[in-house]
Amino acid sequence: MSDAELVVRSTRVITPEGTRAAAVAVAGGKITAVLPYDAQVPSGARFEDFGDDVLLPGLVDTHVHVNDPGRTHWEGFWTATRAAAAGGITTLIDMPLNSLPPTTTVDNLRTKREVAATKAHMDVGFWGGALPDNVKDLRPLHDAGVFGFKAFLSPSGVDEFPHLDQDQLALSLAEIAGFDGLLIVHAEDPHHLEAAPQHGGPKYADFLASRPRDAEDTAIAGLIAQAKRLNARVHVLHLSSSDALPLIAAAKTEGVRITVETCPHYLTLTAEEVPDGASEFKCCPPIRESANQDLLWQALAVGTIDCVVTDHSPSTADLKTDDFATAWGGISGLQLSLAAVWTEARKRGHDLTDVVRWMSSRTAQLAGLDQKGAIEAGRDADFAVLAPDETFTVDPAALQHRNRVTAYAGKTLSGVVKSTWLRGERIVLDGEFTEPKGRLLTRTP
Numbered sequence: 001m002s003d004a005e006l007v008v009r010s011t012r013v014i015t016p017e018g019t020r021a022a023a024v025a026v027a028g029g030k031i032t033a034v035l036p037y038d039a040q041v042p043s044g045a046r047f048e049d050f051g052d053d054v055l056l057p058g059l060v061d062t063h064v065h066v067n068d069p070g071r072t073h074w075e076g077f078w079t080a081t082r083a084a085a086a087g088g089i090t091t092l093i094d095m096p097l098n099s100l101p102p103t104t105t106v107d108n109l110r111t112k113r114e115v116a117a118t119k120a121h122m123d124v125g126f127w128g129g130a131l132p133d134n135v136k137d138l139r140p141l142h143d144a145g146v147f148g149f150k151a152f153l154s155p156s157g158v159d160e161f162p163h164l165d166q167d168q169l170a171l172s173l174a175e176i177a178g179f180d181g182l183l184i185v186h187a188e189d190p191h192h193l194e195a196a197p198q199h200g201g202p203k204y205a206d207f208l209a210s211r212p213r214d215a216e217d218t219a220i221a222g223l224i225a226q227a228k229r230l231n232a233r234v235h236v237l238h239l240s241s242s243d244a245l246p247l248i249a250a251a252k253t254e255g256v257r258i259t260v261e262t263c264p265h266y267l268t269l270t271a272e273e274v275p276d277g278a279s280e281f282k283c284c285p286p287i288r289e290s291a292n293q294d295l296l297w298q299a300l301a302v303g304t305i306d307c308v309v310t311d312h313s314p315s316t317a318d319l320k321t322d323d324f325a326t327a328w329g330g331i332s333g334l335q336l337s338l339a340a341v342w343t344e345a346r347k348r349g350h351d352l353t354d355v356v357r358w359m360s361s362r363t364a365q366l367a368g369l370d371q372k373g374a375i376e377a378g379r380d381a382d383f384a385v386l387a388p389d390e391t392f393t394v395d396p397a398a399l400q401h402r403n404r405v406t407a408y409a410g411k412t413l414s415g416v417v418k419s420t421w422l423r424g425e426r427i428v429l430d431g432e433f434t435e436p437k438g439r440l441l442t443r444t445p
Contacts, residue, residue: 003027006046006424008383009037010055014356015375024055026381029423033377050385053418056356057375058090058122058382059338060363062147063237063261063309065330066092066124069115070100075314075332075402077119081438083312083335083400085428088384088417090122091364091372091441092334096129096150097161098313104129104161105137106144113440120438122422123382125367130172130183132162138175145442147367148182148235153219154190157284157329163190170226177232182366184235187219188285200325202277207324211286213241220244224251227258235366236260238311240285242295249304259306259366262296264340265331267308269407279320279327281407283313297348300358307362310337317405332401336394338384339413346414352388368444381424390416 004025013022013034021037025045041047061084068076084092094112096103103109103126116124128146130138138149151172152163163186164172176183192215199206220236224247227234236248239262251258265283270290274281281287299305313330321327333340342355364373371380393412396404420428427434 002042004032004042004045006048006381007041008048008050008055010050011037011052012054013375014054014056014353016361019353024375024381026424029381031375031377031379031381034375050418054352054386054388055375056088056352056384056386057360057373057379058384058420058422059088059359060091060367060369060372061089061309061312061334061337062093062363062367063311064092064094064334065098065313066094067098067314069111071098073402074098074316077116077124078121078436079400079402080312080334081119081121081124081436082433085121085420085433086400086417086431087335088338088386088420089334090382090384090420090422091125091369092122093125093127093147093367096127097156097158100160102129102161103127103146104131104134106140109141109144109146116440119436120440121427121433121436122438123441124438125441125443127184129161130164130176132164132168135171135175138172138181139179142179142181147443148184149176150184150186150237152186154186154188154193154215156186166222173226173232173234174230177230180233182233182235184237185223186237187223188215189218189222192218198325200323202322202324204271204274204276204278204281204324207282208271208286208288210325211284213243213288216241216285217244217247221247224256224258228254228256231257233257238263238266238285239296239305240266240288240292242292242299245295245299245304252304260304261307261309262300262305263309263311264333264337265407266296267293267300268340268344277322279322279324280405280409281331282324282327282329283311283331284329301350307366308341308358309363310334314401314403314405316403320405331407332403332405335399335401336406336408336413338386338417339392339415340408342388342415343413352386369441370444381421383421385418385420387416387418388414390414392416
């Protein structure tokens with residue numbers, strides 16, 4: 001490693017081969033070698049020894065609503081990427097909606113990139129959107145470097161991003177399959193939602209009844225059928241219904257090209273603990289019962305569920321009213337996702353190699369980010385340094401999100417991120433940030 005510009009060392013480095021004591025050499029922002037712990041550091045190289053803190057690859061969050069431009073008072077690239085970096089995330093992919101304009105044309109993508117360029121504290125990519133009237137825009141967006149296309153099968157909550165019916169889904173998916181793109185889907189069936197009781201008001205039980213599991217199950221079954229017919233690549237967003245797991249497992253066994261994510265809030269929060277009127281817990285699909293959560297964890301352990309992402313979907317505090325029917329649906333989780341998942345994972349017998357697989361390597365693989373997601377030679381030198389046994393109590397005032405509304409307020413979590421590194425440069429140390437160093441990413445052809 002004579003050309004190393006930086007060497008970082010820990011007694012616990014998480015690599016694709018497992019956790020071991022190692023020294024990691026970096027040059028030009030890339031990992032050049034993973035070496036024995038006591039490897040000699042070249043003269044002139046910077047050296048950082050993290051002791052027994054864990055060195056893990058920076059997390060890759062492929063499901064983030066940054067809302068910038070247009071709803072920057074909800075969130076923005078400056079605040080979202082600071083929150084992400086504080087939580088050990090070094091790459092995020094921005095969802096195409098809740099910003100104005102949505103990322104549904106090449107011109108709109110250009111606008112989004114211009115806004116993000118000077119504000120990103122870490123690397124940022126972009127999903128495109130699939131709408132009823134933009135099939136003609138899908139290939140140009142793909143050629144412009146979006147990582148795939150998001151579609152809703154039920155109303156999205158914002159008028160500028162309408163959902164697809166089954167015929168429109170078939171048209172969009174056929175177009176995307178034609179260039180082997182990826183369709184990522186909010187899978188809830190609108191007919192089942194319309195048939196469910198809609199009481200409104202502050203009772204969480206009433207809200208839960210209004211978003212039944214069979215809405216997810218039916219939508220996922222239809223998506224699987226379309227993907228199988230077209231040999232298309234599809235990804236199920238934010239799975240919350242454990243009843244859909246047998247359908248997904250069977251589809252994977254049959255060779256259907258389907259992947260699935262879930263979110264920290266489904267894995268760590270339960271319907272039983274949500275107070276009435278506490279719409280900081282509202283999201284769609286909803287947080288379900290503890291028995292459902294157990295099955296999600298089992299599916300994650302065996303690979304039926306591939307990865308864990310935040311679905312960070314913030315809003316201003318005034319939109320989080322005590323009426324679950326009208327309150328904005330979304331949970332802010334960027335800064336807390338690693339700690340929340342690790343806290344629950346260790347209770348269930350998982351280790352940090354599992355967490356890294358779910359939140360870094362598989363998410364990087366989903367997006368085709370070959371340079372991210374692992375500590376091995378040739379990858380970007382993106383790291384998080386974690387004290388896994390240290391705990392903290394969530395104080396909303398300490399969050400970097402623009403609007404500090406959180407379902408985790410007052411919870412004690414394990415895992416303190418000591419520092420975060422992007423391409424060999426430290427971007428966060430003990431809560432202090434550098435100026436933005438992030439790059440805008442495009443899909444690798």
